[in-house]
Amino acid sequence: MAQVVRAALVQATWTGDTESMIAKHEEHARRAAAQGAKIIGFQEVFNAPYFCQVQEPEHYRWAEPVPDGPTVRRMQELARETGMVIVVPVFEKESEGFYYNTAAVIDADGSYLGKYRKHHIPQVKGFWEKYYFRPGNLGWPVFDTAVGRVGVYICYDRHFPEGWRQLGLAGAQLVYNPSATSRGLSAYLWQLEQPASAVANEYFVAAINRVGQEEYGDNDFYGTSYFVDPRGQFVGEGRRGRQRQGGGTPRPRPRLRPDQGGPRPVGLLPRPPPRRLRRARTAVTDPTPLHSRHRTVLPDWLALYYDRPIELTHGEGRHVWDAEGNRYLDFFGGILTTMTAHALPEVTKAVSEQAGRIIHSSTLYLNRPMIELAERIAALSGIPDARVFFTTSGTEANDTALLLATAYRRSNQILAMRNSYHGRSFSTVGITGNRGWSPTSLSPLQTYYVHGAVRTRGPFAHLDDAAFTAAAVADLEDVLGQARGGVAALIAEPVQGVGGFTSPPDGLYGAFREVLNRHGILWISDEVQTGWGRTGDNFWGWQAHAQNGPPDMLTFAKGIGNGMSIGGVVARAEVMNCLDSNSISTFGGSPVTMAAGLANLAYLLDHDLQGNARRVGGLLLERLRALAAASPAVRDVRGRGLMAGLELTEPGTDRADPQAAAAVLEAARAGGLLIGKGGGHDTSVLRIAPPLSLTVAEAEEGAEILGQALRSIE
Numbered sequence: 001m002a003q004v005v006r007a008a009l010v011q012a013t014w015t016g017d018t019e020s021m022i023a024k025h026e027e028h029a030r031r032a033a034a035q036g037a038k039i040i041g042f043q044e045v046f047n048a049p050y051f052c053q054v055q056e057p058e059h060y061r062w063a064e065p066v067p068d069g070p071t072v073r074r075m076q077e078l079a080r081e082t083g084m085v086i087v088v089p090v091f092e093k094e095s096e097g098f099y100y101n102t103a104a105v106i107d108a109d110g111s112y113l114g115k116y117r118k119h120h121i122p123q124v125k126g127f128w129e130k131y132y133f134r135p136g137n138l139g140w141p142v143f144d145t146a147v148g149r150v151g152v153y154i155c156y157d158r159h160f161p162e163g164w165r166q167l168g169l170a171g172a173q174l175v176y177n178p179s180a181t182s183r184g185l186s187a188y189l190w191q192l193e194q195p196a197s198a199v200a201n202e203y204f205v206a207a208i209n210r211v212g213q214e215e216y217g218d219n220d221f222y223g224t225s226y227f228v229d230p231r232g233q234f235v236g237e238g239r240r241g242r243q244r245q246g247g248g249t250p251r252p253r254p255r256l257r258p259d260q261g262g263p264r265p266v267g268l269l270p271r272p273p274p275r276r277l278r279r280a281r282t283a284v285t286d287p288t289p290l291h292s293r294h295r296t297v298l299p300d301w302l303a304l305y306y307d308r309p310i311e312l313t314h315g316e317g318r319h320v321w322d323a324e325g326n327r328y329l330d331f332f333g334g335i336l337t338t339m340t341a342h343a344l345p346e347v348t349k350a351v352s353e354q355a356g357r358i359i360h361s362s363t364l365y366l367n368r369p370m371i372e373l374a375e376r377i378a379a380l381s382g383i384p385d386a387r388v389f390f391t392t393s394g395t396e397a398n399d400t401a402l403l404l405a406t407a408y409r410r411s412n413q414i415l416a417m418r419n420s421y422h423g424r425s426f427s428t429v430g431i432t433g434n435r436g437w438s439p440t441s442l443s444p445l446q447t448y449y450v451h452g453a454v455r456t457r458g459p460f461a462h463l464d465d466a467a468f469t470a471a472a473v474a475d476l477e478d479v480l481g482q483a484r485g486g487v488a489a490l491i492a493e494p495v496q497g498v499g500g501f502t503s504p505p506d507g508l509y510g511a512f513r514e515v516l517n518r519h520g521i522l523w524i525s526d527e528v529q530t531g532w533g534r535t536g537d538n539f540w541g542w543q544a545h546a547q548n549g550p551p552d553m554l555t556f557a558k559g560i561g562n563g564m565s566i567g568g569v570v571a572r573a574e575v576m577n578c579l580d581s582n583s584i585s586t587f588g589g590s591p592v593t594m595a596a597g598l599a600n601l602a603y604l605l606d607h608d609l610q611g612n613a614r615r616v617g618g619l620l621l622e623r624l625r626a627l628a629a630a631s632p633a634v635r636d637v638r639g640r641g642l643m644a645g646l647e648l649t650e651p652g653t654d655r656a657d658p659q660a661a662a663a664v665l666e667a668a669r670a671g672g673l674l675i676g677k678g679g680g681h682d683t684s685v686l687r688i689a690p691p692l693s694l695t696v697a698e699a700e701e702g703a704e705i706l707g708q709a710l711r712s713i714e
């Protein structure tokens, strides 16, 4: 086996427009591939002029999403065509007001591996970068590519040793340093810093500079790109020579011709020793054996999605990858739990820093992150004199709320909504109004089920909102007439999750509250799915029913930890403190999960993800309604914010069609989209609940895939 990897880089004069600039790079890449290159990298913001020589808003036009923008997509095609790994530096637009100087890394089969965002952003004459870019926030990732472990460090970053070091510690074998640097001191340092970093960290560096003068200023980009090896030696294709520059001392260096259409430099790099690769692409895994092991050792009732179940290996933003190397747009977030984004650097950092200090202490000791998160949640809850108790799941949160309510009211009678789901424990299945999720009728509680949570089905569906609410209130009064003495609490999901994203008219639970107040019955709002702004209009689901004040208790879980197991109850102090014996939670409120929750919540609030859920969710719902209008299988589109449901029925009837829902789920997966399903006694509702940072482009893309999936079952 050959012991070398042929690597290439491109330095190119700006052509004057993006299309011809990209075309030029494609041509160079093909030529490099023909010479045997297996990896290639381009200069900083390669598809645009170096616009940072001026500070003008018009230059935001060069920005595009990564990886979903046109340039990265096109480079994925190029990678597939040439079989090369490609490092693609572009101006990235994440969302309005969030722009980065970024390089995407694409594997040799065209799959997108991830991106690096430049950390060190200059703001000096000719390099007014702070005007455009935020500092990078993705750390220093190293990508397992088909040719080895590749990192990126962009331009000005090179003056700062810590990133070089991080890349070395993370096992980088080759680091691309796409740049735009002008004559002067820079040209002197150009000879020192990258070679020194290559030596210090034992990897190769590909330094790439832009070439010539461009239209937006007098920077004189001097080209002279090169590869340097781990011993600090310049390696190239034999185009070495001596370079004269601005009065400096001539030094041995590779003289790579400034781009005038000549062949690209191709360096010979020793093939890196094989490593254990993190990515699935290079170790494609057939899920069948794992599926059979799952079936052998795990309970039969632990249902898996898809005929050929998926093993998810990693994620980024709103995307996940499976062990076969397929990439999906994730519109279900592991059951509404990846709330902000996959691999959100802020959360990852908080978790790893906390884990480095202490992972566990229990509730027997003071726990700073737990207290901080409790303070924040109490303040956000809307419940006066709020106390917070942390658990490890939504089930346990509801179980705790039931314990509190029954102890406080000295009654085991509970009101729950038809079609509800509140968890999988013995107490919570006893209040689940959905036989599909309630495996026993034995229960420590006596439960009465109330109408009202399903607007479009049931005996009141034909009524208008006001009459529907009045009928449900009358039903509640009637049910209370059957109960023996004091009922402890009503528990309700403002938008039913497992039940298929159904909800009552706004204000219904507020109307119930009047009746409950008369009887002293507590109101528990199960916000496990609806909390944290998911519904867009409100931070909590109960706020759509707030005319008679907040609930006595709310329960939360899922999204707050972004995947770390956090659940909890917020209750008025009087209710929370009613237990007269000790209670602990060994794992509830563990420092690592609390650190994740704090970082996740801060990100959510700082980036107004509730507002994003309202805006992007509104657009997504519009798209879904348009799809429904064209699809005879869709009976109803409902939801709010980023919580949308499509109920499927046999065309022309009102009969639920779980087979159609399963078929659409499969077809969406085949198209690269993960969604969920749910629904009362049958599973005929498609559930859509992406991370709250969903972009407009992703919403459009997901709707497009879903449209195709719906058409495929017609």
Ligand SMILES: Cc1ncc(COP(=O)(O)O)c(C=O)c1O
Residues within 6 Å of the ligand: 335, 392, 393, 394, 395, 396, 398, 421, 422, 423, 424, 493, 497, 498, 526, 527, 528, 529, 557, 558, 567
């Ligand atoms: C509304 C609601 N409550 C409670 C739960 C139970 O949460 P967990 O699965 O974390 O125990 C769920 C889970 O889906 C839920 O949707």
